[in-house]
Amino acid sequence: MHGLTNILKSGILTPNTDNFQFIDSLKVMARGMLSIFIVTAILILLVVVLNKYSKKKNGEDK
Amino acid sequence: MEILNVAWEFIQANWMNAIMWIIGGILIYLAIKKDMEPTLLLPIGFGAILVNLPGSTLTEPGQIIELLYKSGIENEFFPLVLFIGIGAMIDFGPVLTNPKLMLFGAAAQFGIFFTLSMATLVGFLPKEAASIAIIGAADGPTSIVVANALGISTNNPGLFGAIVVAAYSYMALVPIVQRPVIKLITTKKERLIRMEYKQQDVSKFTRILFPIVITAVVGFVAPGGLPLIGCLMFGNLIRECGVLNSLSETAQKVLANLITIFLGLSISYTMKAASFLQTQTLIVLGLGLIAFVFDTVGGVFFAKLINIFAKKKINPMIGAAGISAFPMSARVVHKMGQEEDNQNFLLMHSIGANVSGQIASVVAGGLILSIFTSFPN
Numbered sequence: 550m551h552g553l554t555n556i557l558k559s560g561i562l563t564p565n566t567d568n569f570q571f572i573d574s575l576k577v578m579a580r581g582m583l584s585i586f587i588v589t590a591i592l593i594l595l596v597v598v599l600n601k602y603s604k605k606k607n608g609e610d611k
Numbered sequence: 612m613e614i615l616n617v618a619w620e621f622i623q624a625n626w627m628n629a630i631m632w633i634i635g636g637i638l639i640y641l642a643i644k645k646d647m648e649p650t651l652l653l654p655i656g657f658g659a660i661l662v663n664l665p666g667s668t669l670t671e672p673g674q675i676i677e678l679l680y681k682s683g684i685e686n687e688f689f690p691l692v693l694f695i696g697i698g699a700m701i702d703f704g705p706v707l708t709n710p711k712l713m714l715f716g717a718a719a720q721f722g723i724f725f726t727l728s729m730a731t732l733v734g735f736l737p738k739e740a741a742s743i744a745i746i747g748a749a750d751g752p753t754s755i756v757v758a759n760a761l762g763i764s765t766n767n768p769g770l771f772g773a774i775v776v777a778a779y780s781y782m783a784l785v786p787i788v789q790r791p792v793i794k795l796i797t798t799k800k801e802r803l804i805r806m807e808y809k810q811q812d813v814s815k816f817t818r819i820l821f822p823i824v825i826t827a828v829v830g831f832v833a834p835g836g837l838p839l840i841g842c843l844m845f846g847n848l849i850r851e852c853g854v855l856n857s858l859s860e861t862a863q864k865v866l867a868n869l870i871t872i873f874l875g876l877s878i879s880y881t882m883k884a885a886s887f888l889q890t891q892t893l894i895v896l897g898l899g900l901i902a903f904v905f906d907t908v909g910g911v912f913f914a915k916l917i918n919i920f921a922k923k924k925i926n927p928m929i930g931a932a933g934i935s936a937f938p939m940s941a942r943v944v945h946k947m948g949q950e951e952d953n954q955n956f957l958l959m960h961s962i963g964a965n966v967s968g969q970i971a972s973v974v975a976g977g978l979i980l981s982i983f984t985s986f987p988n
Contacts, residue, residue: 566737566986574731574740578724581978582717588832588974589717589967595824596710596817603814 627884628663635659638776647783650868651751651875655776658879670880679877687759689874690752691842696867697752697969698846699859701937703821705963707813712929712960714913716967719933720975721909723747726902727979733894738762739770741983743895746778747902748972749785749935751874754778756839757976761983764881772881773892777899785939788900792907793931793947801915802951804926808959818851829974835984836977843973906934910964932961935972941965 562580564573622629638656642649662670669676683689706712723744730740742758754774758764764771781788793802822844829840850859881887910930918924932944941961948957 564982569731569737569986571728571731574724574728577982578728580982581724581975582721584832584978585717585720585971585974586714588828589713589971591828591832592825592970593710593713595828596707596713596821599817599820599824600707600710600813603816606816607814 625665627888628665630888631663631882631884632660635663638780641780641783648779650871651779652783654872654875655779655878655882658876659882662879662882663884670883676877676880679873680880683870683873684755684759684877684880685764687756687838689870689877690755691838693867693870693874694752694839694842695846695849696862696870698822698843698848699850699862700867701843701847701850701966701969703818703847703966704813705959706967707817707821708809708811709960709963712963713967713970714917715910715930715933715964716935716969716971717933718913718930719906719910719935719964719968720747720971722902722904722906722934723972723975723979725905725909726898729901730898733898736988737986738983738988739767741979742770742774743898744902745976745979746774746781746895746899747906748976749778749782749903749906749940750969750972750976751775751779751782753839753935753972753976755874757979760835760980768881769886769889770891770895772878772887773895774899775878775881777896780896781899781903782936782939785903785934785936786943788903789907789931789934789940789943790947792904793911793928793944796908796911797927799951801927802947803955804924805952805955806926806929806957806960808956815851815853819848822847822851825970829970829977833974833977833981835980836973839973839976840970843969903934907931910934926955926957926960929957929960929964932964933968933971934965935968937965937969938962940968 562576562583564576635656638652638659641647642653642656658676661667662676668674671677726747727740727744730743731737735743738761742761742763745754745757748754758771758774763774826841826844830837846862849855849862910933911927912930914925914927914930918927926948928944928947932940934940941958941964944961945958948955
């Protein structure tokens with residue numbers, strides 16, 4: 550994941566705002582899909598942590 | 612002879628309006644006879660007829676359609692408030708039980724970015740291409756908010772109208788669009804894969820924290836999508852908190868229905884014949900179809916990719932349910948599974964993928980806004 554976020558930070562996938570060409574749209578595609586998957590991975594992790602914490606809390610309450 | 616001359620002059624002056632009456636009539640027919648997204652296609656269709664009648668002044672300053680448009684679409688009020696109602700309707704339980712399903716929601720946004728490339732290739736300007744691409748979010752409010760924020764509603768109202776009509780029409784056509792695509796890109800053996808579902812309770816704690824956490828994460832990553840995700844998750848929070856049942860019911864029913872009426876009618880502001888009947892409208896309809904097709908392709912192929920490594924195989928049709936058209940896409944996938952094997956119950960998995968597509972489409976919308984807002988055109 551660290552590698553993927555580094556790709557986003559590096560600027561390789563930054564499109565040209567002044568002269569947007571087809572190749573820039575492919576950069577946006579790569580950037581967009583990468584970002585969505587990174588966000589999704591974070592959300593999955595958070596839900597797993599939430600579920601585990603909730604189970605632990607229910608176990609303690611019992 | 613005089614009557615014929617008058618009639619011919621009338622036809623010459625109004626033939627484009629007549630085409631809009633036919634389009635409005637078709638939308639009303641699809642809404643009533645075919646039960647396709649009637650809540651929106653009927654007011655849009657009726658509005659299209661209203662604003663294109665000879666002598667109609669409804670789109671002039673101070674008139675009702677213009678007032679509705681300025682007060683609800685231009686400032687994004689209607690789609691954002693509608694999202695509160697939609698959030699209150701959604702049960703994220705299937706996703707919270709099996710959070711990995713969110714990956715299919717992510718994969719099924721591929722059509723947005725593929726369509727962006729195609730729209731750029733065809734010659735649309737970057738903001739126009741991005742606004743057309745967001746049809747692939749398969750979500751009306753997201754399409755309206757993104758296209759409006761990118762200035763399309765003011766700079767190119769005909770294009771804006773075409774985008775909204777395309778978004779809602781294709782959402783209604785999901786059962787017709789997705790079926791042949793899924794059949795084309797999956798084998799019978801793949802469609803027969805059974806998936807177990809284990810009923811698991813999700814704690815109230817998780818259900819309450821989920822909308823808050825999602826809003827915070829998406830807000831940090833894609834601040835452009837904060838209005839959308841914030842309203843969606845606020846609606847979900849009032850549903851799940853357990854102490855605001857009357858508000859939740861109001862949001863799901865009265866609020867959602869009221870805003871839908873106003874939204875549908877106000878869209879017709881952009882459907883005056885002169886601005887709507889352009890070649891770009893046909894191109895937008897074609898690109899919108901591409902968006903939905905490649906959303907489906909993206910989701911299914913992602914599931915196939917997972918199957919290369921997974922011990923427990925996933926039915927790749929679940930990937931197609933990651934499109935945000937809730938709940939139609941989930942039902943299509945479940946029904947297709949049942950047609951192949953009536954003991955294969957894919958509904959809970961497909962619903963999980965479908966609701967996660969709602970989140971992913973908003974994230975995609977926010978990303979599109981954060982990339983393209985700084986563009987000059």
